[in-house]
Amino acid sequence: MTQIHKSHLDFLELAKHKFETNEKLHTYRDEYDGLIALRTGADRDCIEIFELGDYVANFVQQIEVKGDK
Secondary structure (H helix, E strand, O other): OOOOOHHHHHHHHHHHHHHHHOOOOOEEEEOOOOEEEEEEOOOOOEEEEEEOOOOOOOOOOOOOOOOOO
16 A cells, blocks of 8 residues: 655645536646546545556557548
């Protein structure tokens, strides 16, 4: 289990602000610290925070584009 640090709590406050100012927003990502916040809960009043892992790969041309034949 990850320990909660001040940087996580700072990110929580930032995500909370973003979600409160845009009710359609479901995810918020901090590209620099590798954190992502998800709006969850039946009333959409909860925030889950995850640390993103390492880059795996870029899988190109995996989805067929309609009308591209």
